[in-house]
Amino acid sequence: MFSDRFAEATRRFFEESQSPASLAAATQGLAEFLRDEFANVLRTPSPGTREGVPPAEYPLEAPGLGLTREHQLRAQRAASAWQRLADAQQRLQRLWFDTLREAAAAFVSQIQPSSTPPGPQALHALYDRWIDCAEAAYARTAHGEPFCIALAESVNAASAWRRECAAAAEAAAKLLDLPTRSEVNSLARRLHALEERLRAQAPEVPRRRAPPRARRKR
Amino acid sequence: MSSLSAALAAARDCKPGFSDKEEVWRCGKLRLYRYRSIAKPTNAVPLLIVYALVNRPYMMDLQEDRSLIRGLLSRGLDVYLIDWGYPDGADRFMGLAEYLEEQLAGCVEQILAFHGIGALNLLGVCQGGVFSLCFAALHPERVRNLITMVTPVDFQTPADLLSKWIRRIDVDAWVGEGNVAGDALNQLFLALMPFRLSHQKYMDLLRGEAEPARIENFMRVEHWIFDSPDQAGAAFREFVVALYQENRLVRGGLEIAGRRIDLRSLELPILNLIGSKDHLVPPASCAALRRLISSPDFTQIELDLGHIGMYVSARAQREVPPAIADWLATR
Numbered sequence: 001m002f003s004d005r006f007a008e009a010t011r012r013f014f015e016e017s018q019s020p021a022s023l024a025a026a027t028q029g030l031a032e033f034l035r036d037e038f039a040n041v042l043r044t045p046s047p048g049t050r051e052g053v054p055p056a057e058y059p060l061e062a063p064g065l066g067l068t069r070e071h072q073l074r075a076q077r078a079a080s081a082w083q084r085l086a087d088a089q090q091r092l093q094r095l096w097f098d099t100l101r102e103a104a105a106a107f108v109s110q111i112q113p114s115s116t117p118p119g120p121q122a123l124h125a126l127y128d129r130w131i132d133c134a135e136a137a138y139a140r141t142a143h144g145e146p147f148c149i150a151l152a153e154s155v156n157a158a159s160a161w162r163r164e165c166a167a168a169a170e171a172a173a174k175l176l177d178l179p180t181r182s183e184v185n186s187l188a189r190r191l192h193a194l195e196e197r198l199r200a201q202a203p204e205v206p207r208r209r210a211p212p213r214a215r216r217k218r
Numbered sequence: 219m220s221s222l223s224a225a226l227a228a229a230r231d232c233k234p235g236f237s238d239k240e241e242v243w244r245c246g247k248l249r250l251y252r253y254r255s256i257a258k259p260t261n262a263v264p265l266l267i268v269y270a271l272v273n274r275p276y277m278m279d280l281q282e283d284r285s286l287i288r289g290l291l292s293r294g295l296d297v298y299l300i301d302w303g304y305p306d307g308a309d310r311f312m313g314l315a316e317y318l319e320e321q322l323a324g325c326v327e328q329i330l331a332f333h334g335i336g337a338l339n340l341l342g343v344c345q346g347g348v349f350s351l352c353f354a355a356l357h358p359e360r361v362r363n364l365i366t367m368v369t370p371v372d373f374q375t376p377a378d379l380l381s382k383w384i385r386r387i388d389v390d391a392w393v394g395e396g397n398v399a400g401d402a403l404n405q406l407f408l409a410l411m412p413f414r415l416s417h418q419k420y421m422d423l424l425r426g427e428a429e430p431a432r433i434e435n436f437m438r439v440e441h442w443i444f445d446s447p448d449q450a451g452a453a454f455r456e457f458v459v460a461l462y463q464e465n466r467l468v469r470g471g472l473e474i475a476g477r478r479i480d481l482r483s484l485e486l487p488i489l490n491l492i493g494s495k496d497h498l499v500p501p502a503s504c505a506a507l508r509r510l511i512s513s514p515d516f517t518q519i520e521l522d523l524g525h526i527g528m529y530v531s532a533r534a535q536r537e538v539p540p541a542i543a544d545w546l547a548t549r
């Protein structure tokens with residue numbers, strides 16, 4: 001913990017600075033400690049990628065503090081959305097496995113035992129029967145609440161993740177003085193409004209003569 | 219197998235589209251086409267086909283023997299088609315109002331001006347059918363007859379899997395301020411029947427004859443399926459929220475460009491074409507139209523076909539164009 005390290009560094013400083021001869025060295029030591037501790041304070045922490053911090057231990061609910069507060073929160077939101085997406089995908093995967101198991105059981109129950117191996121036509125028929133069983137099982141799953149909820153959650157989480165990534169890209173673009181999506185959208189809106197005003201003032205649709213009604217034989 | 223490989227390789231670059239057409243108007247990325255007639259005109263009122271924003275409209279004219287448009291032309295109809303184009307990032311703020319009141323309305327005005335008439339016939343396909351219903355409700359004087367084909371009306375019927383999935387999705391977050399990738403929608407569509415659409419279909423291709431016509435037909439449909447335009451973000455958000463999530467065509471309260479859409483105001487003749495095997499737009503969703511409109515002249519035809527089969531199956535070629543032409547001929 002930083003507080004422990006800070007306490008230790010200051011305790012050492014006070015011990016070593018008791019004599020004027022050691023004061024300079026003690027001061028130097030404390031200064032180096034503080035420099036090292038705060039060297040990265042302005043870096044945007046990225047959950048899961050911070051050195052020495054495994055993803056599971058990085059607290060997504062930690063409050064954002066300091067100059068990079070917004071970056072921290074954005075990174076947390078992106079990580080949280082990614083986690084939600086992974087969870088939803090896992091639920092869908094589980095439902096998919098259940099569907100395949102149900103389809104396989106239905107398919108096997110419909111197969112007639114035969115002493116001779118099936119010919120090409122019989123194989124085609126078996127394949128079509130498998131597809132029918134699979135679609136029937138899938139339809140039951142796909143119409144069900146758990147599937148609808150998991151699917152919507154995966155889309156919603158992916159949307160949230162994409163939004164945070166876009167915001168990060170926008171922040172980077174601003175830093176490099178590149179045009180951002182917000183800027184382009186703002187211009188597009190102004191243009192759109194201008195076009196609407198022009199259309200409102202424009203005369204009636206110009207009348208044109210009908211194009212010739214050509215007859216062609218093919 | 220080698221002859222099949224050769225046939226597949228030969229069909230690799232075959233392009234969809236057959237009938238001759240001419241661009242007669244454009245607005246932004248939209249192109250309005252008029253098809254060249256191939257038969258003696260039988261109906262003075264032109265027919266405008268309003269296709270969906272999802273997927274490309276050339277499915278209406280895939281190849282010579284699989285062309286709804288050719289079937290209509292051969293029965294003497296004067297056919298126009300809207301191609302909405304491929305929206306890009308610059309179209310992200312384009313909403314339904316712009317699609318309907320600028321683009322669709324612009325096409326209608328152009329056609330009416332060409333022909334010097336006051337109203338035309340509309341044929342709306344799938345989402346284009348929803349647009350056509352809305353347009354007819356907003357501009358009843360501009361539409362003489364309305365044909366809706368595999369058009370969802372009640373977006374929350376029990377068999378509607380897509381609707382069940384979409385209802386819980388945070389559409390604002392999904393769309394953000396961008397467009398929605400066509401590939402993302404395709405992924406959803408394939409997930410409706412993953413075993414059939416991602417596996418059996420290709421097995422069927424392999425197990426059939428290496429007949430070039432069959433392979434070419436397959437490749438053109440394949441081309442069409444995965445030629446999916448991105449969706450303009452604002453319009454997509456409005457459509458999904460108002461219709462899939464809030465079911466406003468049924469419950470009421472749908473507004474386009476600040477004007478309320480009330481299907482009960484529709485009194486024009488309507489032909490409703492339904493595919494009883496449609497996995498994308500359940501038959502019950504289309505059939506709901508009957509109870510929501512006031513038209514005394516309502517015809518509904520349910521064919522034993524799927525969503526795509528309604529345009530390109532051999533049976534559709536035999537049954538759909540004559541059904542439309544005959545129905546129009548008496549109105």
